[in-house]
Amino acid sequence: MTGYPSLSVPPEGDFFRSRWVSPPAGIEFNEDPVLPDGFRAGGVACGLKGGGVTDLGAVVCDSGEVSSAILLTANAAAAAPIRVCRESLWQGEVRAAIVNSGNANAATGEQGILDALSMRNSLATELGLAPQTVGVAETGVIGVPMDMEAVISGIGGLAESLSAEGAVSFSEAIMTTDKWPKRVSLSVDGITLSAQAKGAGMIEPGFATMLCFVQTDAVVPEPEAALRQAVSGSFERITVDGQMSTNDTVLLQASGSSGRELPAGLLDAVLLQLALEIVSDGEGASRVGRVEVTGAADQAEAELVARKIANSPLVKTALLGRDPNWGRIAQAAGQALAGHDIGELGPEVIEAGDIAGGGREVELALRLDRGDGTAHVFTSDLTHEYIVINAEYTT
């Protein structure tokens, strides 16, 4: 086994602890994560995970006005909650979301769809909302029927528990094997924004799912555009094992009650830091690498090359082993561009020296000479713990 342990607690420091995140100035953090005006959240233990562990959560916006946007996994074998949100959610008017951990409700067939609808409708009834304004997200084991008795029995208590102080229990209710909850509450320029995410944990024979919920009292005139931009620079820039989940969901809700707009760059910074938390807390991860490719023929090519490098098990084990092995970067880039001739990439165009340092955040860079395309991807190292988690915790 290696001498490089994975993290079991989050790195120290402020929420914006990564050197790769540039939040706007003037931010103040809210100590006991407070939800923005007009929002309530909470979490309860309904029994899906057992042992009294919190596993059912919800968030709701009571404000008269809400604008929202939701982004869902592109996986072709998407889970039941994704299908429900795709097909019958009023995506620009999402009042509430109900989330369970412990069962992903994926590969569960028609019954899975009925179960996801039932969860959603029960919360809608409790809160007096139209069902089409309630989102549903689930994460955990796949291919196992939902224990709907547990879920339905928990929804009454869940609805009662919702409060402005409920972000802590909500962020815990959505965890699977995350080592730490990922959340923030901050105020800046007269607005408040809070967010909760989970991801990269495994549970039983499942696979990683990332979920993220963002609430703000700011005015967000085009929530879908804002969310797409922030997600394209954050969750779409990370990889742990190159495996796209069946359940990924990101929801933004804005009440607008502050009457002020979101400061430029705030949503991007919050989502990027949460995305980096997910890589940091990736299965078995001990380090995070930022792979940057410049000089590609175009942006798509840069992205292809950066992802090939970031997902290479040879690069990921070099990251673990503190091995500034630029040859593995050259090989992966050459594979991504197979059929072209890019010459023999050498150390004059590859920066990998950062690997040898002890830092947790490592920068890798490749300069091609084919055009102006640039892209970057964040990745974790590949460790023994990844194999232990995925090979030895069997069904």
Added chain:
Amino acid sequence: MTGYPSLSVPPEGDFFRSRWVSPPAGIEFNEDPVLPDGFRAGGVACGLKGGGVTDLGAVVCDSGEVSSAILLTANAAAAAPIRVCRESLWQGEVRAAIVNSGNANAATGEQGILDALSMRNSLATELGLAPQTVGVAETGVIGVPMDMEAVISGIGGLAESLSAEGAVSFSEAIMTTDKWPKRVSLSVDGITLSAQAKGAGMIEPGFATMLCFVQTDAVVPEPEAALRQAVSGSFERITVDGQMSTNDTVLLQASGSSGRELPAGLLDAVLLQLALEIVSDGEGASRVGRVEVTGAADQAEAELVARKIANSPLVKTALLGRDPNWGRIAQAAGQALAGHDIGELGPEVIEAGDIAGGGREVELALRLDRGDGTAHVFTSDLTHEYIVINAEYTT
């Protein structure tokens, strides 16, 4: 650490030991690997690897007639020997090949090209051949200048050592960290065919390279077509870690001196078994999986899905862990087809039960319902030893 060790000796039984290979009838194996009439081979220790280990080999066809074909890696950052073979080898008339292990001569710039040419020209001079009829292949560490003094000093003795019985030392000279040499010599229907391959071993900060050399006294009217067909069903169907090498080379030489054609299916069977040996001997591998996808929209889609499954670290760790986790197969397929909607793939269309058995050869299958496209890929499991090899043997 897992309780499933990787193999350290080849599996027992005849050369055609895989259940997935169907050789033609009537084959007799030649005990002390004999080369076909008109061929000589050999290997010597020139000092690239040190410790007196064989590291420089050659094979030559002395027959008046030779037809040949060579296939080279598509990696865009191809090594110097690949460039030399692409640019100045008479690929249909390859008389000889010189091969070293210990240094891949990759990412070595202009000097690497000069060194590969120098190796080739020296052997051509020793054997009295036109340089354009001599191929060159190299495998081992990358980004390190060749020790040409060692190589050149070894070529005289190498040329003298070549003999009809030299296939054993040749097959040893091309090994890197292969655990066993991969070779065969057989006769059938009046022809003899021998082959030597290496692959999936690592050396220092290098990466896997597969090399294969095939000699026969059969008549092969269209060697390139025959070789392309055999390679498309063998080496192009395997993956160990999804990483395409900078140095892959397969060379077929046919002297035609038997006056008889190759039996149908023989070259395919030999190359498939050698490809399976490479997966078996893959870094840290303890099992081999065959992933079959049927019912895809077309062949390209089937191949895309099969490769996504075969390269998924979640599927590869399930293979190690004897975990018949069909959900991971559904997830990988859904990722490969992201953007489409293929419904929720369940156990009724996924066969993964073979994983739970103790067998070394495991069959996995996914039946889609989109068309007639089928494809299969062979893969190894992902083990702790893979990480030890790639993270802990650092520069």
